[in-house]
Amino acid sequence: MIFELFPYRRSNKYKSYLSKKLISCWDVEIQGKIIAGLLEQQAAFSYLRGLFKTEKMNFDVLVIGSGPGGYVAAIRAAQLGLKTAVVERAEVGGICLNWGCIPTKALLKSSQVFQYIQHATDYGVSAGDAKADFPAMVKRSRDVAETMSKGVNFLLKKNKIELIRGTAKVRPGRTVEVTDEKGEVATYTASHIIIATGARSRELPNIRQDGKKIIGYREAMTLGKQPESMVVIGSGAIGSEFAYFYQSIGTKVTLIEVLPNIVPIEDEEVSKTLERSFRKPE
Numbered sequence: 001m002i003f004e005l006f007p008y009r010r011s012n013k014y015k016s017y018l019s020k021k022l023i024s025c026w027d028v029e030i031q032g033k034i035i036a037g038l039l040e041q042q043a044a045f046s047y048l049r050g051l052f053k054t055e056k057m058n059f060d061v062l063v064i065g066s067g068p069g070g071y072v073a074a075i076r077a078a079q080l081g082l083k084t085a086v087v088e089r090a091e092v093g094g095i096c097l098n099w100g101c102i103p104t105k106a107l108l109k110s111s112q113v114f115q116y117i118q119h120a121t122d123y124g125v126s127a128g129d130a131k132a133d134f135p136a137m138v139k140r141s142r143d144v145a146e147t148m149s150k151g152v153n154f155l156l157k158k159n160k161i162e163l164i165r166g167t168a169k170v171r172p173g174r175t176v177e178v179t180d181e182k183g184e185v186a187t188y189t190a191s192h193i194i195i196a197t198g199a200r201s202r203e204l205p206n207i208r209q210d211g212k213k214i215i216g217y218r219e220a221m222t223l224g225k226q227p228e229s230m231v232v233i234g235s236g237a238i239g240s241e242f243a244y245f246y247q248s249i250g251t252k253v254t255l256i257e258v259l260p261n262i263v264p265i266e267d268e269e270v271s272k273t274l275e276r277s278f279r280k281p282e
């Protein structure tokens with residue numbers, strides 16, 4: 001019975017200590033007093049621990065990073081009644097909404113519409129000459145991303161989640177240090193800290209990005225002018241998307257892949273079908 005009440009103290013040393021105590025105390029009243037005393041002690045400890053916790057901690061849950069990993073966790077925590085905050089050093093919504101899934105799909109939508117118009121006569125539609133307005137496509141993509149980011153901001157507010165702007169560092173003692181744009185540091189404590197800081201793209205050792213001639217995904221979706229030609233290194237989902245987008249609006253694209261198939265982590269059948277469609281003249 002005692003061990004049921006103290007499941008987290010089942011070490012052999014403790015068991016033998018208790019059994020010795022109890023066996024030596026034949027008097028039931030004394031046994032009861034020992035149990036009651038131990039129980040009271042535990043209850044008092046947890047009561048004090050509880051008091052200590054709520055007095056000291058700023059938040060029940062503090063999430064670092066507001067991407068899909070972070071904001072969804074924060075909203076759920078808030079919905080469960082926990083006092084929640086999110087720390088974000090850049091755009092709310094993370095890479096996915098601002099620089100990943102969403103703006104790339106917006107660009108792809110533009111190229112799809114362009115392709116439809118180019119092939120309109122195939123469908124019995126006369127639409128005249130289509131022209132890809134590259135800056136307008138980029139602007140639309142940025143606008144879509146901004147709208148989505150505002151949407152997440154709204155959701156955080158609606159769920160009473162505090163948004164803390166700055167770069168977070170986890171410190172000992174469930175403490176998070178946040179440095180804002182001006183370099184000012186604020187310290188927060190939380191009973192639970194969720195690290196949802198996402199991933200970074202890796203640079204190739206001999207092909208360093210200079211942001212002009214050798215660019216990464218951010219520059220690739222915000223270029224001021226459509227390039228005449230482009231080499232895309234890496235044919236994973238992201239590389240293939242950029243290759244398709246630029247090629248479909250008239251840029252001459254060369255896609256480089258070290259492995260035998262493009263989109264190498266997909267099924268071979270998918271890779272082959274995509275490769276055929278990439279090679280097919282429009």
Ligand SMILES: Cc1cc2nc3c(=O)[nH]c(=O)nc-3n(C[C@H](O)[C@H](O)[C@H](O)COP(=O)(O)OP(=O)(O)OC[C@H]3O[C@@H](n4cnc5c(N)ncnc54)[C@H](O)[C@@H]3O)c2cc1C
Pocket residue numbers: 064065066067068069070087088089090091093094095096097099100101102104166167168169196197198199217238
């Ligand atoms: C070009 C591109 C296209 C993509 N397309 C797709 C797609 O179509 N489908 C898909 O499923 N995935 C896609 N992805 C991947 C997708 O973006 C990521 O899987 C997703 O964003 C991961 O979400 P996350 O919440 O883990 O991290 P992220 O979205 O990266 O968010 C992390 C956030 O944490 C913040 N942060 C980091 N460190 C700190 C710190 N110390 N303090 C405060 N804040 C910090 C960052 O500013 C960022 O906002 C794409 C990625 C790229 C780059």
